[in-house]
Amino acid sequence: xxxxxxxxxxxxxxxxxxxxxxxxxxxxxxxxxxxxxxxxxxxxxxxxxxxxxxxxxxxxxxxxxxxxxxxxxxxxxxxxxxxxxxxxxxxxxxxxxxxxxxxxxxxxxxxxxxxxxxxxxxxxxxxxxxxxxxxxxxxxxxxxxxxxxxxxxxxxxxxxxxxxxxxxxxxxxxxxxxxxxxxxxxxxxxxxxxxxxxxxxxxxxxxxxxxxxxxxxxxxxxxxxxxxxxxxxxxxxxxxxxxxxxxxxxxxxxxxxxxxxxxxxxxxxxxxxxxxxxxxxxxxxxxxxxxxxxxxxxxxxxxxxxxxxxxxxxxxxxxxx
Ligand code: BMA
Numbered sequence: 001x002x003x004x005x006x007x008x009x010x011x012x013x014x015x016x017x018x019x020x021x022x023x024x025x026x027x028x029x030x031x032x033x034x035x036x037x038x039x040x041x042x043x044x045x046x047x048x049x050x051x052x053x054x055x056x057x058x059x060x061x062x063x064x065x066x067x068x069x070x071x072x073x074x075x076x077x078x079x080x081x082x083x084x085x086x087x088x089x090x091x092x093x094x095x096x097x098x099x100x101x102x103x104x105x106x107x108x109x110x111x112x113x114x115x116x117x118x119x120x121x122x123x124x125x126x127x128x129x130x131x132x133x134x135x136x137x138x139x140x141x142x143x144x145x146x147x148x149x150x151x152x153x154x155x156x157x158x159x160x161x162x163x164x165x166x167x168x169x170x171x172x173x174x175x176x177x178x179x180x181x182x183x184x185x186x187x188x189x190x191x192x193x194x195x196x197x198x199x200x201x202x203x204x205x206x207x208x209x210x211x212x213x214x215x216x217x218x219x220x221x222x223x224x225x226x227x228x229x230x231x232x233x234x235x236x237x238x239x240x241x242x243x244x245x246x247x248x249x250x251x252x253x254x255x256x257x258x259x260x261x262x263x264x265x266x267x268x269x270x271x272x273x274x275x276x277x278x279x280x281x282x283x284x285x286x287x288x289x290x291x292x293x294x295x296x297x298x299x300x301x302x303x304x305x306x307x308x309x310x311x312x313x314x315x316x317x318x319x320x321x
Pocket of ligand 1 (some may be wrong): 039283284286290
């Protein structure tokens with residue numbers, strides 16, 4: 001299934017117009033999977049870190065669920081240690097990218113109350129994700145993503161494996177205690193290129209705590225590196241997922257602003273065709289400088305039609321047929 005972050009919220013040249021979607025306007029169908037981010041919900045904010053109103057997020061989740069689509073939620077929470085004292089400081093002060101050592105330690109000790117309040121706000125919002133007749137909408141949740149990187153405060157250089165696992169468990173146990181049994185739990189590290197079983201298991205929350213194994217894989221460097229590393233990781237992860245009876249997905253992927261108009265069919269398509277992925281989600285179409293999805297009427301948008309046409313890629317209509 002093809003997925004796109006913030007798909008119905010905004011695209012190139014439009015924002016918050018009911019029914020619109022750059023994917024729809026490129027290929028005539030909505031993505032099967034839509035992703036949304038909860039960053040800022042922990043503060044009690046009305047809008048997320050990208051200025052998306054949470055009421056709109058709830059509406060679009062309901063809409064996509066009613067269309068028969070799949071929802072996935074990410075969370076870029078602020079840094080509980082620095083967020084309240086960050087006034088006047090420049091980005092990334094106080095954000096998820098304010099990667100201070102000791103933040104996870106603080107959550108588990110001195111800042112446990114703050115974190116408990118944050119989780120309460122996350123759960124409160126999740127509990128509102130219901131159908132009009134009050135049934136919980138199922139969704140994928142992938143907290144503490146890219147934890148093998150160094151850019152988030154929960155990254156592997158900033159906390160021990162035990163601390164990371166406590167952070168995961170605390171998050172999961174709390175949400176479950178609130179009755180949130182409608183969550184598909186995704187563990188999604190970042191592109192590594194050389195995963196080993198020993199290494200991967202160090203921070204893997206466990207078979208009883210994970211439903212889907214994801215990989216966040218962007219082409220930031222050369223195409224050759226991206227293809228090689230993504231294949232290496234997906235070979236490892238697909239074997240692991242099969243042995244452990246887990247779903248597998250590219251929980252984030254893309255090539256920022258798609259500067260190569262053959263990328264969809266030449267680079268991404270062979271990768272998604274080669275592995276048993278439940279979905280591959282590209283990040284948001286924020287603006288001209290930062291977009292990862294197709295843009296209608298552009299060369300890369302035209303190339304996306306070849307990706308769309310593959311029998312191995314599913315869009316909303318395919319999963320409802
Ligand atoms: C990042 C960028 C940021 C954004 C964040 C959460 O990768 O797109 O601009 O705030 O994701 O959506």
